Amino acid sequence: MRFCLALLLPLLCLPVQAAQLTLELGDTSRQWQSADLLAHPQAQEIRIDNDVSYKRTMHYRAVPLAVLLEGVATGDHLQAVADDGFVAEMPAAPLLKNGPARAWLAIEDPAKPWPPLGTGKPSAGPFYLVWTNPQAGRISPEQWPFHVASIRRLEPVATRFPGLLPAPQLASNDPINLGFSLFQKNCLACHRLNGAGDAQFGPDLNLPHNPTEYFQPAFLRRYIRDPQSLRQWPQARMPAFSPEVLSDAELDALLAYLAHMATRKQP
Template identity: 75%
Template sequence: MRLGFALLALLLSLPLSAAQLHLELDGSSRTLDSADLLRMPQAREINIEQDVSYKRPMRYRAVPLATLLQGIKADDHLQAVALDGFAAEMPAAPLLQEGPARAWLAIEDPAAPWPALGNGKPSAGPFYLVWTAPQASGIRPEQWPFQIATIRRLATVEQRFPALLPDPKLPAEGPVRQGFALFQQNCLACHRLNGAGDAQFGPDLNMPHNPTEYFQPGFLRQYIRDPQSLRQWPQARMPGFAESVLSEEELDALLAYLGHMAKRRP
């Protein structure tokens, strides 16, 4: 019995093993582990003044994400897939720029793991996309995916998932089309719509029913702003979207898109 406890204590004291990052960018794939990335000559210590996930200042060992995106052009489209199925759609242009906002891949050192994101939750590792000076380029919270396992180049959302498209007769600058862009930025990472999308994290937002059909308008706005104020349970994972992230005008446009898509089921 004592030997068993000693072995368990030894296992718990050992550092975590190196994690692997899969890159699928140019028709082939390559894998880098955390030890490789931590040793890269471009790796450095960076300070994040207000970390989106930890809600406080953080310090990371990180590499500029652009150094890993070999062969990627500004008009390419990327996707970061997390261990839990979160799939963040990412235009390549902001990820490649050197400033003012700059994208970094933070690497969790197995010998010095990051803190948990909350009680009973894992850390943001093994790989986390963070930004320095994010406000300079209007970087949104959904552009900070954590627990990344894979980064891949894909066709655009419009090309991959035509079931998400609003009526082509609508004006390009109208609220529904603006709402479609906001849906891609803020919702598609967790949700599908009409069965379309790569995320496996949250429910489909149009099948079998659209939230604009079963929520009263005021309660739907409240739910998007602060989900826990309307439906409170310990396992809830949907974040709230404050006005600093999604303005009232943008929320109007997002709801216009959802309401429009309620009439465009397959």
């Protein structure tokens, strides 16, 4: 064990290196180097209160994300892919707005590295999608991806992954369909369902078993609201979904979707 730690500690102390972000927004792709983004004409110093990842006020040099999304329309769908398997599925419209909730790409300066996310952990860099005034847009914690390696324009989730769809006979305003939308926003970044999804981070939420099948309802609600209140371990990554992010009515709809999909398992 001591030998492994001796090898690991020098790696954790290595200086931050320049990085590359890939944007695939159409027929071609573009690569941005961190140095170019730090020097971008619209790069500026911003303050983020209650940063989702650092749990405190942070200051970043950042570029409004909208200025990097050339050719993207409000009806498009984007996917931010992190180098650890986290995949944020996001409609483009909120990312293109100038406010009140505004998306920024924070860039880690190799000369001024960000602090680690925890003991033995790296920072949130080299690229981190952050928000100013996120409450105004009801931005979910899953819409703050860090370690971002690429941003892609893709077909909507329902088109790419039909295995996620509820039964087609349900009314459009059925709570289960609302739950499907909430699942895309809050869960699909880490989890697959019926094997469908691009995330490589968390377990499948339907195969072999759906959480509504093995959690008592009260404990499942508690787990979503505050995962650490039920299971504590140093490397836990699931965020707490407060009522400000996911209302009680929305939580009901999300659980209705999960319970419905337990009856629609597909190998």
